[in-house]
Amino acid sequence: MSLDAKIPAGPIDKKWTNHKNNIKLVNPANKRSIDIIVVGTGLAGGSAAASLAEMGYNVKAFCFQDSPRRAHSIAAQGGINAAKNYQNDGDSTYRLFYDTVKGGDYRSREANVYRLAEVSASIIDQCVAQGVPFAREYGGMLDNRSFGGVQVSRTFYAKGQTGQQLLLGAYSAMSRQIGKGKITMYNRHEMMDLVKVDGKARGIIARNLITGEIERHSAHAVVIASGGYGNVFFLSTNAMGSNTSAAWKVHKKGAYFANPCYTQIHPTCIPVSGDHQSKLTLMSESLRNDGRIWVPKKKEDAEAIRAGKLKPTQLAEEDRDYYLERRYPAFGNLVPRDVASRAAKERCDAGFGVNATGEAVYLDFASAIQRYGKEQALVHGHDSNDKALVTKLGKEVIKSKYGNLFQMYEKIVDQNPYETPMMIYPAVHYTMGGIWVDYNLMTTIPGCYAAGEANFSDHGANRLGASALMQGLADGYFVLPYTIGDYLADDIRTGEISTDLPEFEAAEKEVKDRLAFFINNKGTKSVDYFHKRLGKVMWNKVGMARNAKGLSEAIVEIREIRDEFWKDVRVPGELNEFNQELEKASRLADFLELGELFAMDALQRNESCGGHFREESVETSGEQEGEAKRDDANFAFVAAWEYTGNIAESKMHKEELKFENIELKQRSYK
Amino acid sequence: MNLTLKIWRQKNKQDKGRMETYPVSNISGDMSFLEMLDVLNEQLINDGKEPVAFDHDCREGICGMCSLFINGEAHGPGREITTCQLHMRSFKDGDTIHIEPWRAAAFPVVKDLVTDRSALDRIMNAGGFVSVNTSGNTIDANTIPVPKADADKAFDAATCIGCGACVATCKNASAMLFTSAKVSQLALLPQGKVEAHDRVLNMVHQMDLEGFGNCTNTGACEVECPKGISLENIARMNREYLSASVTGE
Numbered sequence: 060m061s062l063d064a065k066i067p068a069g070p071i072d073k074k075w076t077n078h079k080n081n082i083k084l085v086n087p088a089n090k091r092s093i094d095i096i097v098v099g100t101g102l103a104g105g106s107a108a109a110s111l112a113e114m115g116y117n118v119k120a121f122c123f124q125d126s127p128r129r130a131h132s133i134a135a136q137g138g139i140n141a142a143k144n145y146q147n148d149g150d151s152t153y154r155l156f157y158d159t160v161k162g163g164d165y166r167s168r169e170a171n172v173y174r175l176a177e178v179s180a181s182i183i184d185q186c187v188a189q190g191v192p193f194a195r196e197y198g199g200m201l202d203n204r205s206f207g208g209v210q211v212s213r214t215f216y217a218k219g220q221t222g223q224q225l226l227l228g229a230y231s232a233m234s235r236q237i238g239k240g241k242i243t244m245y246n247r248h249e250m251m252d253l254v255k256v257d258g259k260a261r262g263i264i265a266r267n268l269i270t271g272e273i274e275r276h277s278a279h280a281v282v283i284a285s286g287g288y289g290n291v292f293f294l295s296t297n298a299m300g301s302n303t304s305a306a307w308k309v310h311k312k313g314a315y316f317a318n319p320c321y322t323q324i325h326p327t328c329i330p331v332s333g334d335h336q337s338k339l340t341l342m343s344e345s346l347r348n349d350g351r352i353w354v355p356k357k358k359e360d361a362e363a364i365r366a367g368k369l370k371p372t373q374l375a376e377e378d379r380d381y382y383l384e385r386r387y388p389a390f391g392n393l394v395p396r397d398v399a400s401r402a403a404k405e406r407c408d409a410g411f412g413v414n415a416t417g418e419a420v421y422l423d424f425a426s427a428i429q430r431y432g433k434e435q436a437l438v439h440g441h442d443s444n445d446k447a448l449v450t451k452l453g454k455e456v457i458k459s460k461y462g463n464l465f466q467m468y469e470k471i472v473d474q475n476p477y478e479t480p481m482m483i484y485p486a487v488h489y490t491m492g493g494i495w496v497d498y499n500l501m502t503t504i505p506g507c508y509a510a511g512e513a514n515f516s517d518h519g520a521n522r523l524g525a526s527a528l529m530q531g532l533a534d535g536y537f538v539l540p541y542t543i544g545d546y547l548a549d550d551i552r553t554g555e556i557s558t559d560l561p562e563f564e565a566a567e568k569e570v571k572d573r574l575a576f577f578i579n580n581k582g583t584k585s586v587d588y589f590h591k592r593l594g595k596v597m598w599n600k601v602g603m604a605r606n607a608k609g610l611s612e613a614i615v616e617i618r619e620i621r622d623e624f625w626k627d628v629r630v631p632g633e634l635n636e637f638n639q640e641l642e643k644a645s646r647l648a649d650f651l652e653l654g655e656l657f658a659m660d661a662l663q664r665n666e667s668c669g670g671h672f673r674e675e676s677v678e679t680s681g682e683q684e685g686e687a688k689r690d691d692a693n694f695a696f697v698a699a700w701e702y703t704g705n706i707a708e709s710k711m712h713k714e715e716l717k718f719e720n721i722e723l724k725q726r727s728y729k
Numbered sequence: 730m731n732l733t734l735k736i737w738r739q740k741n742k743q744d745k746g747r748m749e750t751y752p753v754s755n756i757s758g759d760m761s762f763l764e765m766l767d768v769l770n771e772q773l774i775n776d777g778k779e780p781v782a783f784d785h786d787c788r789e790g791i792c793g794m795c796s797l798f799i800n801g802e803a804h805g806p807g808r809e810i811t812t813c814q815l816h817m818r819s820f821k822d823g824d825t826i827h828i829e830p831w832r833a834a835a836f837p838v839v840k841d842l843v844t845d846r847s848a849l850d851r852i853m854n855a856g857g858f859v860s861v862n863t864s865g866n867t868i869d870a871n872t873i874p875v876p877k878a879d880a881d882k883a884f885d886a887a888t889c890i891g892c893g894a895c896v897a898t899c900k901n902a903s904a905m906l907f908t909s910a911k912v913s914q915l916a917l918l919p920q921g922k923v924e925a926h927d928r929v930l931n932m933v934h935q936m937d938l939e940g941f942g943n944c945t946n947t948g949a950c951e952v953e954c955p956k957g958i959s960l961e962n963i964a965r966m967n968r969e970y971l972s973a974s975v976t977g978e
């Protein structure tokens with residue numbers, strides 16, 4: 060199959076409008092006889108389900124949590140971008156488009172990114188209309204903050220709980236439709252497989268997680284909005300249940316999987332504390348607005364700190380290495396995530412790490428406290444030389460901006476970040492790769508769509524902060540509701556799809572057999588035992604720095620773990636009951652396959668771009684020496700993988716990326 | 730440290746359930762409470778026994794999934810935290826810890842420590858929204874200025890994570906704090922004012938249908954709420970309810 064991205068003709072700023080004008084529509088009466096399944100109720104799925112139901116379609120929505128409001132989007136902290144230019148600092152649709160393409164290291168599709176920037180402003184309007192309580196200034200207007208990799212303030216936020224407030228907005232829109240019977244909500248249901256009839260997506264097989272029952276659900280189109288696959292690393296900032304299964308099942312049924320190796324490793328997370336660690340906690344990027352990142356200049360000092368003989372606060376200013384400010388004077392602590400993460404790893408690998416494991420750097424608020432404190436003292440007519448007062452006032456400002464994050468840090472680490480710098484280290488956070496989709500967000504399976512983090516569409520090789528929320532809501536509120544009609548217009552006479560079709564029966568049987576296998580396997584090792592092993596291989600060999608040797612080893616090791624898993628996994632309990640180990644086993648089986656493709660993709664891409672850093676591909680001279688080196692001549696394409704029955708033989712298709720509006724440049728943050 | 734855990738085990742909704750005792754050892758203070766349960770479960774699986782079912786997802790205090798009644802307190806000792814944010818350093822070597830599910834007629838047990846809280850969703854379905862359709866043409870967000878004080882109060886009410894600790898804590902199993910948080914958030918914002926009357930009447934009606942108890946102002950919910958949702962919200966909801974009932978439907 061050749062890849063057609065279906066990018067509309069015309070100038071970039073007219074494409075979406077023209078496309079919308081030419082798209083087929085479904086009239087209201089016909090919408091009532093069309094069913095759509097939406098898997099996932101995060102920002103992407105929740106907003107899609109609500110909007111599609113409002114338009115008149117019958118929606119069936121699925122999530123594995125006990126309520127749609129608990130999707131992983133709830134955990135997003137920092138904010139959501141929109142080109143509103145409320146701050147009058149030169150922002151525009153074009154600039155957001157440009158920043159996103161550049162931030163993604165020129166590995167995304169121009170037309171999609173432009174559309175994203177174009178609809179971004181409507182997202183804020185829509186959310187405010189729903190009652191989302193964004194932060195406001197004293198005049199009652201919406202407030203903004205700035206995020207890494209850009210030079211304007213375009214991020215809207217609700218303290219450190221932006222994802223929560225946006226998701227509750229989408230959830231409330233869903234609730235309204237659930238109340239009206241336009242959305243049938245299936246909580247605690249997990250999609251186990253996609254059902255195709257005559258080559259089209261026509262339904263899913265789902266497991267009722269409470270009773271264990273396997274159910275058939277049919278529809279005229281299926282939307283996959285099941286989030287990202289960062290948990291392939293075992294440890295990540297994703298929620299414990301985040302998984303790749305829905306996306307992976309769709310892939311195995313014929314949807315191409317794009318750029319699986321593009322992973323975002325977030326620079327500011329709480330470091331690992333021990334083997335018991337079950338997940339990692341993000342400290343929002345917004346902290347980099349005020350926090351300065353450093354390690355000791357001298358190795359002896361770093362060693363003394365690690366041994367507990369020296370405190371960071373005892374180190375004189377001249378003995379500290381603010382390495383981001385040193386290496387990237389133009390962006391300083393606000394360089395994009397991939398750059399900041401690699402720089403931290405570089406310092407720690409060189410022996411300057413500051414915690415017991417040597418894998419942590421400082422994020423220090425002392426200068427921000429002084430700066431804000433002085434300002435407050437002056438504003439309120441106090442003595443700005445009174446050190447104690449200034450410190451007190453400064454801490455109050457920091458508390459009002461980041462209070463909940465500081466509290467979270469203190470709860471976990473048991474240290475007071477107002478008094479001593481935070482310790483942070485990079486952690487897996489987001490996956491830019493995902494199911495390949497065309498401009499309409501349709502996968503290579505007709506009638507199967509992918510939205511939000513589950514698709515690959517807008518962030519190229521690196522995502523800018525506060526852009527995932529924007530993309531999820533753009534897909535669900537403003538893109539899918541239009542594009543899906545274009546496809547469904549041909550289905551108005553189809554009538555209800557019967558779940559008695561042999562395709563449903565076959566898919567159901569496969570699911571039942573697989574689950575029964577786990578229960579009957581009676582091996583000796585738990586699911587987590589294998590998941591942790593997979594995670595170690597991924598982190599060590601397919602993590603922040605990758606090379607051909609490590610990747611080739613990883614491919615073999617992942618296969619070995621997978622074989623052992625199938626032979627020796629122990630899943631207690633029964634099929635027909637609430638069984639969390641069975642859920643985990645089924646998800647891990649998919650991660651173990653995805654992991655291999657992930658490493659294959661990383662091996663194939665012999666260039667460094669965005670979050671994908673190949674040690675073989677760095678600048679060897681000049682001002683950019685040591686920085687990642689992209690190879691546009693050979694790698695300006697999307698790698699879209701086709702499943703052929705065996706992961707090792709997956710076939711790579713290339714979607715060449717054409718840059719007609721933005722000149723390809725080296726990404727410099729110097 | 731070494732601990733003794735007394736945990737509620739119940740196979741399913743029909744089963745009567747009982748407390749069982751499990752020892753755990755080598756627990757470090759840096760572990761979260763749920764990581765301690767992971768250790769127990771790993772041990773149970775290795776011993777060929779059934780692990781303890783408990784709800785959790787984000788493990789950072791925001792999704793509202795975790796829901797344990799620990800030593801007689803919803804989300805355990807410590808204020809303004811969820812179970813997943815509780816760390817073992819709050820306990821000491823030799824402690825016995827009692828772990829039970831949320832107890833409320835409206836939250837039937839699914840298995841062990843997992844309950845069904847969908848009643849809270851149904852309260853939301855009855856009116857916890859602003860009736861605005863998705864469209865690219867809502868008015869510009871800054872056309873409706875909201876005084877910062879109102880915006881902040883609405884935000885505070887909006888931070889409810891829907892965990893149900895308030896219900897589990899209340900001797901009447903009342904869902905007033907939860908319901909009032911949403912009613913308040915929307916009543917405080919100009920966007921939500923239009924439907925304020927219907928909203929409060931419908932949500933309260935659904936709350937009663939679900940079998941939640943009455944509020945007798947003991948204030949226990951506010952104490953155990955991990956997000957510090959204030960009793961002021963209940964007072965505001967009562968005012969809204971009264972004014973809606975007086976004006977009629």
Ligand SMILES: Cc1cc2nc3c(=O)[nH]c(=O)nc-3n(C[C@H](O)[C@H](O)[C@H](O)COP(=O)(O)OP(=O)(O)OC[C@H]3O[C@@H](n4cnc5c(N)ncnc54)[C@H](O)[C@@H]3O)c2cc1C
Pocket residue numbers: 098099100101102103104105121122123124127129130131132133134135136137138139221222248249250251284285286287296297298301302304305341488489510511512513524525526527528529531
């Ligand atoms: C800690 C953290 C902070 C973040 N902060 C920000 C931020 O400040 N700004 C920003 O822009 N982005 C942020 N992100 C990224 C952003 O939150 C996510 O990318 C985004 O929310 C993903 O939304 P989604 O709708 O695609 O998927 P999710 O919210 O992950 O939702 C997935 C849904 O799919 C369901 N599901 C999954 N598998 C199945 C299955 N097999 N069957 C049935 N249902 C299934 C789940 O139940 C859930 O409802 C953050 C991410 C993390 C981890």
Ligand code: SF4
Pocket residue numbers: 888889890891892893894895896906907910953954955956957958
């Ligand atoms: S009001 Fe508090 S305790 Fe009750 S559901 Fe909301 S967050 Fe939980």
Ligand code: FES
Pocket residue numbers: 784785786787788789790791792793794795811812813814
């Ligand atoms: S697991 Fe999400 S709040 Fe505790």
